[in-house]
Amino acid sequence: xxxxxxxxxARQFDGDPEMPLLxxxxxxxQLTGTxxxxxxxxxxxxxxxxxxxxxxSCQTPMRGAAGKEVLTIEGLGAKAEHPVQAAWKQxxxxxxxxxxxxxxMQAAALLKQKPGPTDAEIDEAMKGxxxxxxxxxxxRQAVKLASNHKAMGQKAVGVRR
Amino acid sequence: xxxxxVVGRRAFLGNIFSAGAFVLGARLLPSAAPPAAxxxxxxxxxxxLGVETDGTVTIVAHRxxxxxxxxxxxxxxxxxxxxxxLSRVRIVQAxxxxxxxSQNTDGSCSIRDFYDTMREAGATARLALELAAxxxxxxxxxxxKARNHEVVHASSGRRLGYGELAPLAAKQATPKxxxxxxxxxxxxxxxxxxxxxxxxxxxDDVCAGKGTFGIDARMPGMVYxxxxxxxxxxxxLKSYDDKEARAVRGVLQTVVLPGFKxxxxxxPLGGVAVIADNTWAAMKGREKLKVxxxxxxxxxxxxxxxxxxxxxxxxxxxxxVRNEGDVDAEFAKGGRTHEAExxxxxxxxxxxxxxAAVADFKDGKVVIQAATQNPQAVQDTVAAALGIDKKQVExxxxxxxxxxxxxxxxxxxxxxxxxxxAVGKPVKVVWSREEDIRFDYFHAVAAMYLKAAxxxxxxxxxxxxxxxxxxxxxxxxxxxxHGADFxxxxxxSDVPYDIPNHRAENGPAENHVRIGWLRSVANIYHAFAVxxxxxxxxxxxQRDRVEYLLELIGPxxxxxxxxRGPVAERHPFDTGRLRRVIELAAxxxxxxxxxxxxxxxxxxxxxxxxxxxxxAVVEVEVDARGRVRIPRVDFAVDAGRVINxxxxxxxxxxxxxxxxxxxxxxxxxxxxxxxxxxxxHDYPVARITEAPYETHVHLVPxxxxxxxxxxxxxxxxxxxxxxAIFAATGKRIRDLPLSKHKLNA
Numbered sequence: 001x002x003x004x005x006x007x008x009x010a011r012q013f014d015g016d017p018e019m020p021l022l023x024x025x026x027x028x029x030q031l032t033g034t035x036x037x038x039x040x041x042x043x044x045x046x047x048x049x050x051x052x053x054x055x056x057s058c059q060t061p062m063r064g065a066a067g068k069e070v071l072t073i074e075g076l077g078a079k080a081e082h083p084v085q086a087a088w089k090q091x092x093x094x095x096x097x098x099x100x101x102x103x104x105m106q107a108a109a110l111l112k113q114k115p116g117p118t119d120a121e122i123d124e125a126m127k128g129x130x131x132x133x134x135x136x137x138x139x140r141q142a143v144k145l146a147s148n149h150k151a152m153g154q155k156a157v158g159v160r161r
Numbered sequence: 162x163x164x165x166x167v168v169g170r171r172a173f174l175g176n177i178f179s180a181g182a183f184v185l186g187a188r189l190l191p192s193a194a195p196p197a198a199x200x201x202x203x204x205x206x207x208x209x210l211g212v213e214t215d216g217t218v219t220i221v222a223h224r225x226x227x228x229x230x231x232x233x234x235x236x237x238x239x240x241x242x243x244x245x246x247l248s249r250v251r252i253v254q255a256x257x258x259x260x261x262x263s264q265n266t267d268g269s270c271s272i273r274d275f276y277d278t279m280r281e282a283g284a285t286a287r288l289a290l291e292l293a294a295x296x297x298x299x300x301x302x303x304x305x306k307a308r309n310h311e312v313v314h315a316s317s318g319r320r321l322g323y324g325e326l327a328p329l330a331a332k333q334a335t336p337k338x339x340x341x342x343x344x345x346x347x348x349x350x351x352x353x354x355x356x357x358x359x360x361x362x363x364x365d366d367v368c369a370g371k372g373t374f375g376i377d378a379r380m381p382g383m384v385y386x387x388x389x390x391x392x393x394x395x396x397x398l399k400s401y402d403d404k405e406a407r408a409v410r411g412v413l414q415t416v417v418l419p420g421f422k423x424x425x426x427x428x429p430l431g432g433v434a435v436i437a438d439n440t441w442a443a444m445k446g447r448e449k450l451k452v453x454x455x456x457x458x459x460x461x462x463x464x465x466x467x468x469x470x471x472x473x474x475x476x477x478x479x480x481x482v483r484n485e486g487d488v489d490a491e492f493a494k495g496g497r498t499h500e501a502e503x504x505x506x507x508x509x510x511x512x513x514x515x516x517a518a519v520a521d522f523k524d525g526k527v528v529i530q531a532a533t534q535n536p537q538a539v540q541d542t543v544a545a546a547l548g549i550d551k552k553q554v555e556x557x558x559x560x561x562x563x564x565x566x567x568x569x570x571x572x573x574x575x576x577x578x579x580x581x582x583a584v585g586k587p588v589k590v591v592w593s594r595e596e597d598i599r600f601d602y603f604h605a606v607a608a609m610y611l612k613a614a615x616x617x618x619x620x621x622x623x624x625x626x627x628x629x630x631x632x633x634x635x636x637x638x639x640x641x642x643h644g645a646d647f648x649x650x651x652x653x654s655d656v657p658y659d660i661p662n663h664r665a666e667n668g669p670a671e672n673h674v675r676i677g678w679l680r681s682v683a684n685i686y687h688a689f690a691v692x693x694x695x696x697x698x699x700x701x702x703q704r705d706r707v708e709y710l711l712e713l714i715g716p717x718x719x720x721x722x723x724x725r726g727p728v729a730e731r732h733p734f735d736t737g738r739l740r741r742v743i744e745l746a747a748x749x750x751x752x753x754x755x756x757x758x759x760x761x762x763x764x765x766x767x768x769x770x771x772x773x774x775x776x777a778v779v780e781v782e783v784d785a786r787g788r789v790r791i792p793r794v795d796f797a798v799d800a801g802r803v804i805n806x807x808x809x810x811x812x813x814x815x816x817x818x819x820x821x822x823x824x825x826x827x828x829x830x831x832x833x834x835x836x837x838x839x840x841x842h843d844y845p846v847a848r849i850t851e852a853p854y855e856t857h858v859h860l861v862p863x864x865x866x867x868x869x870x871x872x873x874x875x876x877x878x879x880x881x882x883x884x885a886i887f888a889a890t891g892k893r894i895r896d897l898p899l900s901k902h903k904l905n906a
Binding site for chain 1: 226227228229230358360361363364365367368369370371372373374376377379385410411439440441442444511512513514515560561562563564565591593594807811812814815816817818819840841842846847848849850852853854855856
């Protein structure tokens with residue numbers, strides 16, 4: 001039996017411990033905001049936070065999540081009010097939107113770790129996340145905007161637990 | 162922002178609206194026929210909107226949302242013209258149904274085919290509400306003005322909301338089209354949403370991870386399927402052993418899917434499906450299958466050999482698709498000539514969401530939720546696969562995690578339907594990325610040959626161009642060898658140069674994989690060849706590229722494109738508009754001031770496709786190790802009237818990235834009939850570090866009829882990048898992608 005917390009809720013899992021966290025979130029918990037894109041950790045669509053850091057959930061077996069806290073896009077801001085989500089909306093980043101959960105989770109992890117990243121640091125942190133629609137320049141703008149919001153001490157709405 | 166409702170299983174069209182609502186069924190012809198790509202069902206156009214008694218205006222979005230914003234933008238046109246308050250608008254996604262006309266969200270045609278239709282629907286609704294108010298008040302309708310969700314009688318100050326008027330309007334006859342005089346439509350100055358940067362209805366849901374894509378759809382009691390397919394196109398199942406697959410925890414059973422009968426069309430490829438109680442178990446079970454295949458005739462397909470055969474084809478005279486003057490006589494004069502060959506490989510669509518669908522077959526009827534660009538093709542394909550009437554196929558359209566043409570084909574949806582019938586439960590089919598790459602409907606590989614005779618000033622006096630590529634027609638006709646008119650017409654037979662002797666040809670090519678249309682289709686390779694060759698001629702003549710290109714295009718004039726019909730009449734090829742975008746792109750990019758130096762240079766390409774005129778100036782930087790960066794792209798775009806400038810700019814920003822993937826790294830190849838790529842490690846697409854750093858989109862203000870925007874940004878990017886690389890390094894790239902070449906000398 002694997003115990004973990006997902007978006008603040010205690011969960012237990014008694015299936016195959018090798019099952020990637022991605023499919024547990026999607027198929028078992030119906031948290032479908034986290035997306036499948038490649039299954040090899042190449043595209044970042046499945047990015048979630050594990051113990052506060054970004055991970056590719058397609059490369060994270062359930063046994064690796066045991067005893068840890070998982071945060072998905074659904075838990076980041078229930079009404080998409082997290083500063084990163086707010087910036088994404090302000091810049092009208094999404095086109096098809098499919099990769100954006102992963103992009104947002106990756107950006108949120110970056111800003112948590114490094115509140116005022118340079119453009120080069122943003123690109124370095126975001127280069128594992130593919131957007132086939134090609135929204136990259138708006139992603140870069142939105143990360144900077146979210147970073148400025150935080151730097152200016154605007155009310156940053158916390159993560160729902 | 163308005164609430165968006167994703168239609169659930171029970172929401173048949175009949176009960177989108179509650180009893181007592183005023184429902185407008187506008188039966189208006191779209192302004193142009195759909196392109197002849199795919200088997201389009203007979204169509205009976207119509208678009209629905211309704212006003213509930215609480216004032217909610219419901220607008221049916223009948224086109225698929227794959228990132229362009231169309232699901233929001235077309236309803237906003239209706240809302241604007243009917244003076245509806247967007248915060249009280251509800252959008253309902255249409256089921257697949259012929260009554261909407263073409264729902265094939267493809268060919269960059271949603272706005273140009275339905276802008277007028279949506280305005281007419283909105284204007285009709287507004288007039289009906291004004292008539293209802295006039296009758297209620299006993300005043301002439303001319304004194305009643307609809308404004309922001311209510312009708313106002315100015316002199317008495319009386320007003321009635323749309324909700325109050327709905328039951329009154331419902332009792333009246335809907336105004337006829339003849340009553341919709343020109344003055345019944347809003348003038349551009351009165352637009353509230355049209356021409357404005359409006360956010361889409363889906364934006365906030367997507368940012369919250371709440372948008373429902375095909376892969377997210379679910380039905381009660383659903384099981385999951387993963388399908389093992391023949392590694393070679395047309396291969397047949399010989400035998401299989403599923404013992405180990407069935408031993409995987411969560412696997413329920415295996416099912417054999419029959420192969421297709423030629424022509425393959427949108428039929429499933431066939432194979433062995435593993436059914437499981439979760440996606441991962443299904444995928445893992447599939448990997449454990451032991452399958453033997455009869456590989457068939459296409460097992461000889463080899464990209465290196467095929468490339469040579471295409472090049473040999475274009476070195477010889479081929480079928481003439483355009484002929485003016487006498488090219489041969491001019492070449493025979495023995496003056497200066499220039500010739501070159503170009504090659505663009507197969508490409509895969511690789512939408513971030515791989516093909517995915519859920520189907521529930523029960524009692525001769527099937528309910529589907531799918532990420533599809535074409536729900537009516539789903540109806541046709543699924544009906545044929547199951548042997549039922551298409552009316553028994555209820556197709557709900559989810560959001561699409563990218564489409565780019567792949568999701569116009571319904572093969573993966575038919576797989577879900579066949580499997581649901583076989584196992585007696587709802588089945589979700591999700592393609593793995595590997596399946597998506599290996600079993601795509603690939604963008605055609607193409608070879609092109611160009612030759613020009615030039616005068617003393619380097620100006621062409623004769624121009625010959627030959628192309629050969631496996632045609633999309635092969636999807637529908639197994640014997641097809643030459644390009645379809647629509648393919649040859651994409652940047653080949655319509656080159657707008659003012660040259661007295663001009664011949665275009667097209668040679669035959671056989672398909673060995675499924676060939677499909679990918680964002681901008683044949684324009685990709687044709688624009689690459691023509692715009693690269695133009696740059697070569699300019700370089701040979703030591704001329705400024707902008708001046709040279711303008712000179713080749715010649716004076717502003719409307720070309721006889723030899724195409725007839727309402728689309729050609731409404732959208733003549735106007736070289737003046739093409740000249741203008743070139744001049745604008747040059748001006749905004751600082752073309753005249755930025756001279757090549759230290760591995761940095763600009764490149765130019767201009768191309769008209771999907772009726773839109775586009776020029777791109779791309780700046781590249783090549784470092785000492787031969788690595789390429791793209792600091793900036795400037796697009797000048799004349800797409801006629803623009804409905805949502807922000808979304809149009811977004812399409813071009815995205816096209817710059819899509820085009821960069823094609824130029825820098827995109828290549829699908831086959832060996833022994835098997836596709837050699839499988840995922841983003843060996844079929845890379847541009848990442849944030851490789852994409853153009855910033856793209857500036859300059860829209861030409863225009864009152865002309867709206868044209869396409871989803872695709873036209875793609876074709877000029879690859880040639881503009883390669884032209885810039887030539888300017889920066891002196892190295893000419895005629896063979897894509899760039900990753901095959903070493904740029905450091």
